Amino acid sequence: MIAFEKRPQPSQAWVYAAPLLAVVLTMIVGGALFAALGKNPFEVIRTIFYDPLFSQNAWFYRPEILIKGGPLVLLAIGLSFGFRAGIWNIGAEGQYIIGAICGAAVGLALYPAETRLIFPLMVLAGALGGWAWAMIPAVLRVRFGTNEILVSLMLVYVAEQLLASMALGALRNPEGMGFPGSRNLSQWPAAANKELWQGTGFHWGVMAAMAGVIFAYILLTKRLFGFQVRLSGQAPRAARFAGVNPGRMILLCMGMSGALAGLAGLFEVTGPSGQISIDFNVGYGFTAIIVAFLGRLHPVGILLAGGLMALTYVGGGIAQGQLSLPAAAIQLLQGMLLFFLLAVDVLTNYRLRFGQGEIA
Amino acid sequence: MSEVLLELVGLTKAYPGVVANKDVSFRIGRGEIHALLGENGAGKSTLVKTIYGLVKPDSGTMDLNGAGFAPAEPKAARAAGVAMVFQHFSLFDALTVAENIALGMEQPPKMQALAARVRAVSDQYGLPLDPDRTVGDLSAGERQRVEIIRCLLQDPKLLIMDEPTSVLTPQEVTILFETLRKLRSEGTSILYISHKLEEIRALCDAATILRLGEVVGSCDPRATSARDMAEMMVGEVLHVPEKAEKPLGEMVLELTGLSAPAPHQFGTALKEISIAVRAGEVLGIGGVAGNGQDELVAALSGEMKLPAGMVKLRGADVGQQPVNARRAMGLQAAPEERMGHAAAPDMTLTENALMTGTTRKHLDNKGFINWGKARDFAGEVIKAFDVRTPGAENMARSLSGGNLQKFVIGREILQDPDVFVVNQPTWGVDASAAAAIRQALLDLAAKGAAVVCISQDLDELMEISDRFCALNEGRLSEPRAAKGLSVEEIGLMLGGAHDLEAAHEDG
Numbered sequence: 001m002i003a004f005e006k007r008p009q010p011s012q013a014w015v016y017a018a019p020l021l022a023v024v025l026t027m028i029v030g031g032a033l034f035a036a037l038g039k040n041p042f043e044v045i046r047t048i049f050y051d052p053l054f055s056q057n058a059w060f061y062r063p064e065i066l067i068k069g070g071p072l073v074l075l076a077i078g079l080s081f082g083f084r085a086g087i088w089n090i091g092a093e094g095q096y097i098i099g100a101i102c103g104a105a106v107g108l109a110l111y112p113a114e115t116r117l118i119f120p121l122m123v124l125a126g127a128l129g130g131w132a133w134a135m136i137p138a139v140l141r142v143r144f145g146t147n148e149i150l151v152s153l154m155l156v157y158v159a160e161q162l163l164a165s166m167a168l169g170a171l172r173n174p175e176g177m178g179f180p181g182s183r184n185l186s187q188w189p190a191a192a193n194k195e196l197w198q199g200t201g202f203h204w205g206v207m208a209a210m211a212g213v214i215f216a217y218i219l220l221t222k223r224l225f226g227f228q229v230r231l232s233g234q235a236p237r238a239a240r241f242a243g244v245n246p247g248r249m250i251l252l253c254m255g256m257s258g259a260l261a262g263l264a265g266l267f268e269v270t271g272p273s274g275q276i277s278i279d280f281n282v283g284y285g286f287t288a289i290i291v292a293f294l295g296r297l298h299p300v301g302i303l304l305a306g307g308l309m310a311l312t313y314v315g316g317g318i319a320q321g322q323l324s325l326p327a328a329a330i331q332l333l334q335g336m337l338l339f340f341l342l343a344v345d346v347l348t349n350y351r352l353r354f355g356q357g358e359i360a
Numbered sequence: 361m362s363e364v365l366l367e368l369v370g371l372t373k374a375y376p377g378v379v380a381n382k383d384v385s386f387r388i389g390r391g392e393i394h395a396l397l398g399e400n401g402a403g404k405s406t407l408v409k410t411i412y413g414l415v416k417p418d419s420g421t422m423d424l425n426g427a428g429f430a431p432a433e434p435k436a437a438r439a440a441g442v443a444m445v446f447q448h449f450s451l452f453d454a455l456t457v458a459e460n461i462a463l464g465m466e467q468p469p470k471m472q473a474l475a476a477r478v479r480a481v482s483d484q485y486g487l488p489l490d491p492d493r494t495v496g497d498l499s500a501g502e503r504q505r506v507e508i509i510r511c512l513l514q515d516p517k518l519l520i521m522d523e524p525t526s527v528l529t530p531q532e533v534t535i536l537f538e539t540l541r542k543l544r545s546e547g548t549s550i551l552y553i554s555h556k557l558e559e560i561r562a563l564c565d566a567a568t569i570l571r572l573g574e575v576v577g578s579c580d581p582r583a584t585s586a587r588d589m590a591e592m593m594v595g596e597v598l599h600v601p602e603k604a605e606k607p608l609g610e611m612v613l614e615l616t617g618l619s620a621p622a623p624h625q626f627g628t629a630l631k632e633i634s635i636a637v638r639a640g641e642v643l644g645i646g647g648v649a650g651n652g653q654d655e656l657v658a659a660l661s662g663e664m665k666l667p668a669g670m671v672k673l674r675g676a677d678v679g680q681q682p683v684n685a686r687r688a689m690g691l692q693a694a695p696e697e698r699m700g701h702a703a704a705p706d707m708t709l710t711e712n713a714l715m716t717g718t719t720r721k722h723l724d725n726k727g728f729i730n731w732g733k734a735r736d737f738a739g740e741v742i743k744a745f746d747v748r749t750p751g752a753e754n755m756a757r758s759l760s761g762g763n764l765q766k767f768v769i770g771r772e773i774l775q776d777p778d779v780f781v782v783n784q785p786t787w788g789v790d791a792s793a794a795a796a797i798r799q800a801l802l803d804l805a806a807k808g809a810a811v812v813c814i815s816q817d818l819d820e821l822m823e824i825s826d827r828f829c830a831l832n833e834g835r836l837s838e839p840r841a842a843k844g845l846s847v848e849e850i851g852l853m854l855g856g857a858h859d860l861e862a863a864h865e866d867g
Contacts, residue, residue: 008757008758009755222728223728223729224718224727224728225727227711230707231704231707231711234704234706235700235701235706237697238700238701238702238704240663240683241661241701241702241716242716242718243662243682243684243719
């Protein structure tokens with residue numbers, strides 16, 4: 001019989017080994033899945049994990065990894081604080097959309113002015129929009145004790161409807177011959193989220209993600225606030241005893257993740273996507289949840305996990321195109337990653353024991 | 361009593377990293393109340409679980425009535441006539457007494473017949489209990505009676521009782537002891553687990569003492585002093601806390617008409633609590649858990665805010681102040697629950713030191729944590745309070761209950777509080793650690809702090825308090841000088857004597 005035995009101390013080795021083992025297990029089971037689909041598993045795995053970085057055409061794919069990874073990291077950094085404190089913001093996708101709408105609206109209101117102030121103003125509006133959207137579940141939770149998981153998730157669908165209405169109505173390009181969608185912001189120099197280095201994919205959003213990682217690292221390890229966040233998640237009563245105001249903690253964590261999600265949306269709408277359109281959002285807000293956990297809710301881990309996730313997006317795209325793999329198979333692979341991580345995670349706090357089990 | 365009911369021979373049970381029982385042998389005579397003594401972690405629980413069929417020993421044998429006895433599960437043990445009353449009750453609050461008892465039976469009789477039997481047994485053994493009452497409305501003592509009657513209905517030959525008096529008032533203890541003596545006279549054997557030595561001396565015929573899993577001695581408790589038994593248990597000479605005579609200082613903590621609604625569904629409302637504590641004084645507050653102890657600590661620590669005027673610290677109104685502001689003013693607290701309230705189990709001792717030490721020990725600089733300073737403070741606590749741990753970087757959960765409690769108490773005391781409120785300072789703590797904690801509380805008072813000690817352990821309160829009062833259903837009784845207070849008087853204070861007297865006047 002196999003039994004789990006609680007470790008007196010969480011294993012440091014497993015904290016680092018678990019994500020790696022999860023990736024390996026995902027490759028193995030994913031490979032089996034691809035084989036069942038009639039593909040050569042080794043070829044698929046190579047296409048997804050190796051080609052975007054090191055193949056002949058990698059110069060084309062590498063910028064894509066930054067473009068996909070930037071918003072994921074920014075979103076996941078914001079989420080990680082709430083998750084550590086036991087506050088479950090599942091609606092980052094909605095905050096991302098609202099951030100994009102608010103930022104774009106401020107910019108479009110000033111069209112076609114040409115001043116350097118427009119882009120910073122839009123960034124501010126994007127962050128505020130995301131923050132405000134996240135405040136809805138936060139305030140409802142603090143005032144009325146509603147469940148922030150449900151409220152924030154439901155607000156994603158509200159945000160999507162709002163997005164469609166904006167793309168078809170208020171923000172529609174007047175010169176767009178009736179097609180849905182706003183003006184292309186990336187082609188308007190005052191509002192464009194430009195690449196800082198031509199052809200690298202390194203735009204302001206990636207910059208913000210990097211800054212976010214550093215900021216979060218300091219907050220988490222050096223600041224009293226970071227300590228209180230961890231304490232609130234691990235032992236809520238102890239946190240209250242240590243002087244943490246739980247309501248304030250909820251408002252701060254939700255607000256922070258909302259603002260960062262709004263930023264991510266703004267950088268996307270002014271850069272890679274370029275315009276507000278009905279299908280502007282592609283699920284980064286949900287994928288970021290996987291990234292946050294895969295990165296152990298630690299800023300550096302999130303940076304690495306965001307890179308890995310972006311890799312599966314880009315590599316998955318190649319596999320779809322070149323090997324005609326169904327899109328669902330790639331999503332399954334991403335989901336598997338979180339599944340295996342959570343499963344392997346048990347080993348951090350428990351060790352496996354083989355032999356006779358018993359009731360103690 | 362010469363006849364042997366249960367004989368244990370060489371019972372050994374090892375868990376990874378620890379031997380819970382090592383070659384344990386002793387006998388329990390028929391119609392004998394046999395005490396099993398030992399500190400936490402001495403192996404008492406493992407041993408009784410073995411007898412009750414919950415744990416299978418690695419080696420060793422048991423004989424019941426001269427025949428081999430190796431129950432594979434509690435059902436088999438019950439069938440052989442072994443019954444057990446656990447320390448923590450397993451009752452459903454929403455069901456009646458009779459329904460709860462029926463649930464534990466393999467073939468329950470009709471409810472009316474069962475109720476009649478419950479009544480008969482409760483009359484026979486002097487355990488007043490109405491089978492039709494809902495368990496949720498019963499006191500802890502009455503709930504225990506449900507468990508005992510549930511056992512008695514099986515007509516047991518051996519009744520195991522795990523720390524039965526920890527939740528009882530002195531009057532309820534007297535009733536329980538009468539019942540147990542009656543059972544003994546009818547030939548039932550009782551294995552009585554406790555660490556309250558005076559009770560064991562009053563009740564038991566024989567005692568076996570365990571330390572670190574081994575039998576270290578046996579004695580006749582009627583002829584052995586409590587101190588000798590305690591020293592056998594601990595394996596070292598015990599220091600009785602010393603109380604220095606000193607004049608009391610000025611008034612530091614004043615509670616005036618402190619009332620607060622219950623903070624949650626299962627909480628207790630505080631009603632009109634008024635008391636003043638002076639510098640250098642130890643105020644003992646007794647009472648059975650669940651009578652407002654947690655709420656009172658929260659009201660004082662700042663976890664619960666109060667209307668103006670109810671709590672004054674050196675004349676300043678602090679009822680609206682948050683936790684850390686009160687700490688800054690010198691009001692510190694240590695709640696009862698160590699894991700998850702007073703300390704975070706999955707954090708290191710350094711982080712746990714940071715938890716409450718930030719304000720007074722200045723462990724941060726404008727919000728930036730000074731980890732070096734926090735580590736030093738944790739090390740200071742570990743050293744000053746003899747916390748057994750390899751170092752401050754270990755998780756709180758890796759410490760034993762007593763060691764973690766020493767850490768929690770030490771963390772607050774080393775911050776030099778003016779008022780220290782502590783709830784159950786020695787609950788689940790072994791005897792030598794308990795003595796050290798009590799001494800630390802007395803030393804703190806001697807240095808001029810006011811100490812409010814809330815406890816269920818009356819011996820402890822009598823040992824350290826200057827004044828004593830009781831908390832009952834959220835009300836605090838009039839304080840009385842602890843010196844010379846009799847057990848009967850304490851019992852009346854605990855039971856809410858006002859109500860009793862009122863009832864008599866009506867009748």
